[in-house]
Amino acid sequence: MSSSDKVETLRWVGDVDGHLVLIDQTKLPVEFQELECRSLEQVWEAIKQLRVRGAPAIGIAAGYGVCIGIQRAVDENAVFAQLSKSVDYLATSRPTAVNLFWALDRMKAKASSLKGESAASIRSALLAEARSIHEEDRAMCHAIGRHGATLLRDGQGVLTHCNAGGLATAEYGTALSVFFTAQDEGKHVRVFVDETRPLLQGARLTAWELTRRNIDTTLICDSMAAQVMREGKVQAVITGADRIAANGDSANKIGTYSIAVLARAHGIPFYIAAPSSTFDLSISDGSKIPIEERAADEITHGFGRQTAPTGVNVYNPAFDVTPAEYIQAIITERGLIAPVSEASIRQVLGRE
Helix, strand or coil: CCHHHCCCCEEEECCCCCEEEEECCCCCCCCCCEEEECCHHHHHHHHHCCCCCCHHHHHHHHHHHHHHHCCCCCCHHHHHHHHHHHHHHHCCCCCCCHHHHHHHHHHHHHHHCCCCCCHHHHHHHHHHHHHHHHHHHHHHHHHHHHHHHCCCCCCCEEEECCCCCHHHCCCCCCHHHHHHHHHHCCCCCEEEEECCCCCCHHHHHHHHHHHHCCCEEEEECHHHHHHHHHCCCCCEEEECCCEEECCCCEEEECCHHHHHHHHHHCCCCEEEECCHHHEECCCCCHHHCCCCECCCHHHHCHHHCCCCCCCCCCCCECEEEECHHHCCEEEECCEEECCCCHHHHHHHHCCC
């Protein structure tokens, strides 16, 4: 895969009256299909149904979604009315990924600074803000990769869970940015990819991204992680995160906590890679992170085929929380956070 063939998860087409185009990730890896979002409802549906997913990408999509939501506003009052409606509506799409709310709050704050301006000026400024969110994420991903690559040696085996690559962000990703950057630096790493049930983001998305980059990739079932560790094939684990509490407790795709426990049992360092926008310092610990529960048919009728008895009870949390004590370091665009504690988090992020 050449540098000109990088995955572009989502992009804005046109000016203030333009629209959002994104890769429909529910079609991968068999079909590459882009979806045009020209209405607020289409953006909401794309986020809700995981056509676009990954905390940073959700935040970017939400920023552009606000721009779509105010396109028909003809005066200042209408802009703020539609803005409020759009923000409230988009906030209902996914409850766990903090980047969604961070981006919406940022768009609201920008709009508040523009009171008294014309509708056209506000719309233009908000599109510029959404584009800034997009470009800043691209830069953050590359910085995360540079910091994270220092943790990997040539020839190491690394395990990852779910998808935290270009499909989840603006370009290089978070966890996958570490692998891509290591490759750029001439290091050879062998990446073991969990399937990530029940929606198989690892098998469908991460394996797709890694193989396109010609990175040595081995796909395994989630339940195989312990055996791979026991056989000495893995020397590090790196995953992304959707929300990180003030003390470092980190919410990520369901199954991440299990891997962290396994890594501890086998003496393998477990790392989280995430931008500063994924931290939610308003909550003290992971017990306060809302966990999205998804539809039962994702388990009973995965990808359209029934694999469980009709009427069986189902519990389908989309995320779990890994306690900070299991995390060796958090890789951010501002550097490594280690040890993982509230004090070190605030020091690296520069937040009181």
